[in-house]
Amino acid sequence: MRARAVWKSAVAAGGLAAALFGAGAARVTAQNPPSPFPASDAPAGYLVFPKIQTNTQPADPAAPSIETVVQLTNTSQSVRNVHCFYVSETDCHPDNVNIRLTPGQPFAWQVSQSVSIPPFTLIPGRDPFLGELKCIEVNDPTVPLPVNANDLKGEATIYTFRRTNGVVQDVDARTYNAIGFQTSVVSNTEPPGAQRACVGSQTACTPGGTQCGAGTCGAGKCVSGTKGGQGCNVNADCPFGSCDALMCLGATSGAGSPCLAANYAACADTLILNNFFDQAPDPADVNPNPALKRKITNGLTLVPCSEDLTTDDPEPITVVQFLIFNEFEQRMSTATRIQCYSDLPLSNIDTVPGGEAGSVFNVGVQGTLAGQTRIRGVKNSDPTVGQGMLAVAEEFRRDPTTGSVASTAVNVNEVGMPVGKGDFVRYSPQ
Amino acid sequence: MMTIRYVRASWVTAAVLACTLMSGVAGAATTTERPGSILIFPKVVTTGSRDTVIQITNTSNMSDILRCFYLNGDTCAPNDFEIALTKQQPTEWNVRSGRRVNPSDSQTGLDPGLIPPLAENFQGALICAEVDISDAPVKHNAVKGEATLVDRSNSVTRNAVSKYNAVAVQGLGTTHTSGNMLNLNDSDYSACPASLIVNLNREGSDPVIEQLGNGGRCVAGTNNGAACNNNADCNSNNCSTGQSRVETRVTVVPCSLDFEFLTLSNFKLSFLFEDEEETGISRGNGPFPCWGSFTMSQSLVGLNATPYMTGRFKSVVATGPAVPVVGVAETFYGDSVANTASAAANLHSLGICSNSTQFITCMRDIDCPTGTSPCVYTTASTIQLSSTP
Numbered sequence: 112m113r114a115r116a117v118w119k120s121a122v123a124a125g126g127l128a129a130a131l132f133g134a135g136a137a138r139v140t141a142q143n144p145p146s147p148f149p150a151s152d153a154p155a156g157y158l159v160f161p162k163i164q165t166n167t168q169p170a171d172p173a174a175p176s177i178e179t180v181v182q183l184t185n186t187s188q189s190v191r192n193v194h195c196f197y198v199s200e201t202d203c204h205p206d207n208v209n210i211r212l213t214p215g216q217p218f219a220w221q222v223s224q225s226v227s228i229p230p231f232t233l234i235p236g237r238d239p240f241l242g243e244l245k246c247i248e249v250n251d252p253t254v255p256l257p258v259n260a261n262d263l264k265g266e267a268t269i270y271t272f273r274r275t276n277g278v279v280q281d282v283d284a285r286t287y288n289a290i291g292f293q294t295s296v297v298s299n300t301e302p303p304g305a306q307r308a309c310v311g312s313q314t315a316c317t318p319g320g321t322q323c324g325a326g327t328c329g330a331g332k333c334v335s336g337t338k339g340g341q342g343c344n345v346n347a348d349c350p351f352g353s354c355d356a357l358m359c360l361g362a363t364s365g366a367g368s369p370c371l372a373a374n375y376a377a378c379a380d381t382l383i384l385n386n387f388f389d390q391a392p393d394p395a396d397v398n399p400n401p402a403l404k405r406k407i408t409n410g411l412t413l414v415p416c417s418e419d420l421t422t423d424d425p426e427p428i429t430v431v432q433f434l435i436f437n438e439f440e441q442r443m444s445t446a447t448r449i450q451c452y453s454d455l456p457l458s459n460i461d462t463v464p465g466g467e468a469g470s471v472f473n474v475g476v477q478g479t480l481a482g483q484t485r486i487r488g489v490k491n492s493d494p495t496v497g498q499g500m501l502a503v504a505e506e507f508r509r510d511p512t513t514g515s516v517a518s519t520a521v522n523v524n525e526v527g528m529p530v531g532k533g534d535f536v537r538y539s540p541q
Numbered sequence: 542m543m544t545i546r547y548v549r550a551s552w553v554t555a556a557v558l559a560c561t562l563m564s565g566v567a568g569a570a571t572t573t574e575r576p577g578s579i580l581i582f583p584k585v586v587t588t589g590s591r592d593t594v595i596q597i598t599n600t601s602n603m604s605d606i607l608r609c610f611y612l613n614g615d616t617c618a619p620n621d622f623e624i625a626l627t628k629q630q631p632t633e634w635n636v637r638s639g640r641r642v643n644p645s646d647s648q649t650g651l652d653p654g655l656i657p658p659l660a661e662n663f664q665g666a667l668i669c670a671e672v673d674i675s676d677a678p679v680k681h682n683a684v685k686g687e688a689t690l691v692d693r694s695n696s697v698t699r700n701a702v703s704k705y706n707a708v709a710v711q712g713l714g715t716t717h718t719s720g721n722m723l724n725l726n727d728s729d730y731s732a733c734p735a736s737l738i739v740n741l742n743r744e745g746s747d748p749v750i751e752q753l754g755n756g757g758r759c760v761a762g763t764n765n766g767a768a769c770n771n772n773a774d775c776n777s778n779n780c781s782t783g784q785s786r787v788e789t790r791v792t793v794v795p796c797s798l799d800f801e802f803l804t805l806s807n808f809k810l811s812f813l814f815e816d817e818e819e820t821g822i823s824r825g826n827g828p829f830p831c832w833g834s835f836t837m838s839q840s841l842v843g844l845n846a847t848p849y850m851t852g853r854f855k856s857v858v859a860t861g862p863a864v865p866v867v868g869v870a871e872t873f874y875g876d877s878v879a880n881t882a883s884a885a886a887n888l889h890s891l892g893i894c895s896n897s898t899q900f901i902t903c904m905r906d907i908d909c910p911t912g913t914s915p916c917v918y919t920t921a922s923t924i925q926l927s928s929t930p
Contacts, residue, residue, distance in 0.1 A: 152573045153890050154904055167753055176753050182740045184851050186891060187908060188901070215815045217740060219849040221749060261904050264889045266740055268872075272754045279770060282754045282876050283700045286884035383576075385596045385631060385687050394635045395592040395691035436629040438650020479650035481633040483598045506689075508702055517692065517882070519704035524574045524685045526600060 145261065145293040148376050149501070151522040154186045155291025156248040156260055157358060157375055157536075160267045161503045162287075162412040162454060162520075163197065165223045166239040172277035180268045181244060182219040185212035187262035194255035195246040196420060196538065197237055200452035205420040205538065208234045208244075209252055242452060243414050245536070246289075247358070254345050255540045256330040256356050257294070257374075265289030273515060285520035287503045292360060292375040308332060308342030316342065331356045331540065334421060353539050355421050360499065361533025368494040370535050378416035378499025378534050380527030382486040386504065388437075388474040389458045389467060391481075393508050405508040405517075409457040409472070413449055415488070416499030416534035426451040427496045430489040433460065435471055438479035443471045446489075449500075457484075486523075490532050497534030570734040570919045571796075571867060573887040576600045577709025578679070579723065579730065579924065580686045582667040583869045584705070584792040584834065584885075585611065587637045587659050590694035591701075595667065596633045599626035601683035607669040608676060608926060609656075610800055611636075614665035614832030619800045621927065623672075624653035626684075636663070665832055666794040668924070670723060671712070676929045678723055680712025680730075690871065690885065701873065703885035708867040710796075721926040725796055732919035733796035733865035734890030736855040736902055740870075741789035743816075743846045744838035747874055750785035755876040757782035768878040784877035791888075792834040793868035795856065796922035805830045808856040808864045813900055816847040823900070827856075853902050855893060865920040892918035 146153060166177045185191045195208035211231035212218055220226045223238035231252045248263055249255035271283040309316050309323035316328035329342025336352020343354035359370030361377025392404040415429055432446045445461040447453075458467035468475055472484075488498030508517045571577075585593045599605045604627050611620040626632060632653045634640040639658035640648060669686070673679045686707035692700065711731045717723075725732045750756050755768035759775035769780035795806040809827030826835055837852060856866045867888070874882040894901040894909035895917040903909050903916035 148575070150572065150574065152887050153570075178749050178753055180749060182849060184738070184740060186738060186889075186902065186904070188903075188910075213819055215821070215851070216819060217815065217817055217849050217851040219817070221752075264738065264740075266886055268884060270749050270753070278774075279754050279768070281700060281880035282750055282874055282882050284872070284874050284882040284884045286872065286886045288886055288889075383598070383600055383685065385598050385685065387596075387633070393691065394594050394633060395637075395689075395693055397693065436631060438631055438633075440627045440630050440651065442629070480648070481596055481631045481650070483600070483629060483631040506702075506704065508691075515700055517700040517702040519689065519702055519884070521687060521704045521706060522574050522887070524576065524600070524706070526576060 145295050146376055147295070148379055148525060148528060149290050149292050151288035151290050153291060153293070154261050154264045156257065156263065156294045157292040158183075158246040158263050158265045158289040159292075159414065159501050160244040160246075160265060160289045161414045161501050162269070163222055163244045163267060164241050164269055165237060167223050168238070172274065175274055176272040176279070178270045179222045180219055180270070181222060182217060182266045182268075183210065183212070183246065184217045184264045185215060185262055186264055187260070188214045190214060191260070191262050192231065192249050192252040192255065193246050193263065194249045194252070194540070195244055197240065197242060197244055198418070198420070198452070199240065199242040200454065203426050203451040204423070206235060206237070209255070210234065211252060241454060245418070256344070257358055259294050261291075261293045264291070269518075269520065271516070271518065281515055283516060283518050285505060285518045287520040288522055290501050290522065294375055295373050308340070310342045310344060310348055311338070312342065313340050329354075353421070355537055356540050358536040359533060360416055360497070360535060361529065362531075363494050363497065363533045364531040365494045370533050373533060377528055378497065378501065379525030380487060380499075380529045381525065382500060382502050383524040383526060384411070384484040384486065384502070384504050385524075386457065386472075386482055386484055387480055387506065388477045388482050389456070389470065389472050391474040394480065403511060405510050408507045408509070410505040410507065411453075411455060411457055411460070412503050412505070413453040413486070414501050415449065415451070415497075416501055417497040418536045420536070420538040429498045429500065431500060432487055432489060434485040435477070436483045437477040438481055443477075445471050490529065497532060499529065499534040570890045571708045571710050571731055573706040573708055575709060575711070576683050576685045577731075578671045578682050578684070578712035579710035580669045580684055580707040581710065581794060581796075581867055582686065582688045582707045583794045583867055584690065584871070585636055585659075585663070585665055585667045585688065586690065587661055587663045589661070590692060592691045592693050593636045594633060594689040594691060595636060595686065596631065596689070597624070597626070597669065597684055597686040598631040599629060599683050600685060601681055602628045603681065603683070604628060605681055605683050606672050606674065607684065608672045609667060609669040611659060611663070612666045612668060612794065612798070612832060613663060614834065617803065617805055617831040619803075619927070620657065621800070622654065622656055624656065626653055627651060664834065668798065670924070670926060678717050678721065678926065680715065680717060682711050685709060690883070692881070692883075701881045701883040703871050703883045705869045705885040706887055708887070721801065721928060723924040723926065724921070725923065726921040727919055732921050733867055735865060735893045735917050735920045736853055736891045737866070737868060737888040738851055738853045738891050738902070739789070739791055739888050740849065740851055740886075741837045742787045742872055743841070743848050743850055744788045744836070745786070746783045747785045747787035748848055750787075750874065750876050751782055754785065755878055755880070756785045758784060758877050768876065786875040787872060789837045789870055789872045790834060791837060791868055791870050793829070793856075793866040794832050795864045795866050796924070797862075797864045798831075799925045800927040801925045806858070806864050808858050808866065810854045810866070811857050811900060812852050812854045814841065814846070814850055814852045816850045818847055820846065853891060853900070855900065863920050865922055890918070892916040
């Protein structure tokens with residue numbers, strides 16, 4: 112018996128209404144409830160770009176030049192402020208980025224280049240860089256706390272210029288959509304919050320509630336200082352400490368959980384990747400000589416859903432399991448440990464470089480061209496750490512004659528919603 | 542077209558999962574990253590220089606059968622076949638050659654069924670729907686798919702390879718009572734989005750290629766005509782830049798499809814373009830009988846735009862019910878010596894303010910100006926499968 116999750120919608124609550132369009136027509140008018148799971152095909156309040164890469168001036172003359180163009184669009188009719196973080200794969204420390212978007216404005220920038228549009232848009236250039244970009248729709252650019260809106264969409268295009276002896280030979284490009292998390296509260300009045308507290312006390316409160324009396328329900332909580340754990344809106348509310356914002360991607364039950372209630376969509380339990388196995392010949396290559404056919408290899412970028420950007424402590428390690436099915440329905444599995452960021456060729460998940468021929472992701476091991484790979488983070492009992500993962504998958508087709516590489520990028524599928532275990536993002540708004 | 546089906550003797554009942562499975566969500570539009578009961582691949586092509594590889598996976602622990610229809614975008618004629626997938630089985634095929642049922646051929650794996658090859662110069666779409674052994678539609682919400690558009694030209698570098706996710710339509714509830722009529726109305730199946738938005742590049746030179754790649758050609762000197770990025774590449778002779786190219790092509794297919802009586806949708810597209818300087822313009826495109834593919838430049842004539850833009854669009858019809866569409870955008874890049882590349886992206890969904898005479902997009906009622914709400918996120922349509930004897 113298949114268990115189904117049903118998300119109550121305005122439609123189910125009697126929101127159905129017929130509207131006429133054209134002569135004698137009826138169409139569904141459906142309120143759009145916030146999506147309970149991440150999506151890369153609808154605007155959202157929190158976006159994750161798992162792979163951002165630049166190296167425009169590589170020292171090795173045989174290495175390709177790489178640039179990423181990020182496109183961020185405000186789909187609403189109002190001005191929107193966006194607070195972003197570059198999170199590097201080397202140290203997982205965040206670099207702030209602030210952007211102001213006018214109504215309906217598309218905005219794009221090359222990651223290697225700095226952008227400054229006073230007074231609110233400031234983007235530092237990063238070159239070289241490998242990591243992710245997280246963008247949050249915020250209310251005030253000076254104190255960027257999350258706002259209850261879903262207006263952002265984004266794409267990242269990675270350009271690669273193959274070089275020989277430092278001379279550019281050709282161009283390649285691949286694009287993926289940013290993964291969006293919609294805020295889970297249908298309201299436009301208060302910033303979202305979970306387990307919030309009144310400013311100046313630890314009394315739990317809800318936005319617009321009466322728990323705080325004449326006071327206000329803080330959007331963040333003081334971390335350390337003399338008022339640690341108390342509600343706050345600005346750093347000044349937290350002497351000798353800081354006011355941190357907490358985004359709850361799903362809810363985590365149990366004592367010690369910082370996210371008893373969700374204010375954003377939850378990360379999926381399992382990611383699903385349709386992949387050709389590494390070294391599979393390109394099915395579209397009609398060259399009669401198998402040795403001259405382009406061979407396919409895969410790259411997989413994995414980032415954890417949970418991120419604490421306020422601390423220098425090492426990121427927690429997530430064990431990620433991979434279940435692989437080939438076209439014979441045969442199943443194999445492997446696992447790896449990920450800390451903060453992982454960008455690996457598929458065959459290097461279970462083998463060291465040089466040993467790819469023996470990988471469970473290799474066509475020679477699997478015996479068929481295509482496979483299905485199911486990816487999940489192993490859940491543990493720690494309520495302060497979620498094990499949800501986000502990913503983007505890349506394919507590379509290498510021509511053995513010319514050495515050129517054609518690449519693609521695609522968002523992976525997701526299934527399942529974790530019960531009682533969510534993820535979170537914590538950052539310092541100042 | 543009847544095909545050999547693999548029917549497993551025993552159907553494995555899926556175990557109750559510890560995690561609840563995400564399936565049909567009332568009020569949610571189509572999806573590009575969750576399994577569904579109907580898959581729509583808006584762009585399938587076979588030309589002298591391009592080919593398409595289809596990947597479909599059954600993500601469930603039960604066998605699944607799909608009725609698939611190639612829709613010819615030029616003639617609007619369908620061509621159908623069936624495939625059967627065992628539990629968790631992935632499959633793939635090249636649309637030009639199809640796939641035969643031959644366990645001893647070089648295409649290893651369980652052959653899902655006889656998949657016909659497509660003729661040269663086909664352009665159109667592929668639509669697959671879950672059915673049971675009697676061809677009655679069912680709602681397992683188990684399948685996902687991708688299409689890879691591959692460069693098979695004879696150019697030195699064949700980097701014009703793009704990949705996109707199939708648009709999945711989820712079945713809602715457990716029963717379907719209208720036979721071969723699939724109602725995409727947020728009650729039977731998820732409905733298609735009321736409007737879409739695409740990010741695109743203004744046609745012209747590409748700023749990244751101009752900066753880092755071969756944006757020009759040497760003028761005069763011993764390497765006259767050679768690719769270059771700057772004058773230093775030309776032994777101090779002039780490098781004539783600005784010769785790179787970028788162009789975005791959008792391909793759409795309507796969610797109203799009739800494979801029984803071949804009724805044509807005859808839809809147009811109404812666009813709102815905005816650039817980074819908030820310059821906006823309205824344009825139209827079409828009509829399209831059943832499928833459309835066009836470069837955005839065809840819609841941007843007369844607009845002096847910044848390099849990056851957005852285009853919101855919805856489909857309109859002269860009479861009758863509105864016809865929603867789904868689609869994919871593909872951007873083509875070229876340097877000064879005709880090396881090419883491409884990248885595809887799925888489109889984002891938006892609602893529209895239903896009581897406005899203008900085209901205003903939204904995500905919630907409060908996004909609509911006074912008097913123009915409610916915000917309508919989806920539009921109903923139907924897919925009529927052809928009857929089988």
